Amino acid sequence: MQKVTGIGVFSLAxxxxxxxxxMGFLVGLFYAAITLLVTTLGVGMAGPDGGDLMKLAGLGVTGAIVMIIVLPILFGLSQFIFSLFFGAIMNVALKKTGGVELRIE
Incomplete structure (x- = not known):
């Protein structure tokens, strides 16, 4: 058995x-698909003289594109920052408990 007594905090982050x-990209794709679906249904229900709904359709498409771009950045950055703290706390816990035994074959 190998014993893990510490981890690289920056490597984990x-x-x-x-x-x-x-994961943020995948969630962004899902949310964008739902947004585009709802936007399409809303414009389709407006009839031939969509009026202001056509302007809102552009906003829905813009929102979908923003989700695909912004969510991966937010998810990645938040995971990076959280993992810095988690890795530091984990190193303290591993030293206090004597480490974790891993079986590697």
Whole structure:
């Protein structure tokens, strides 16, 4: 058995930030798809003289694009910052408890 007595805090934060950005992108795609679906349904129900709803349709498309861009940044950054704190706390806990045994084959 191998014993883990500490982890690289910055290494953990880089990994978690990257993983958070990927998850943010997937969530952004999902939210963008729902936003576009709702926007399309709303414009379709407006009839031929959509009027102000056509302006709102542009806002829905803009919101979908913003979600795809902004959510990965927010998710990645928040995961990176949280993991910096978590890694530091984990290192203290590992030293106090004597580490964690891992079986590596």
């Amino acid at each position: 880089k990994f978690q930030g990257f993983f958070g950005a990927i």
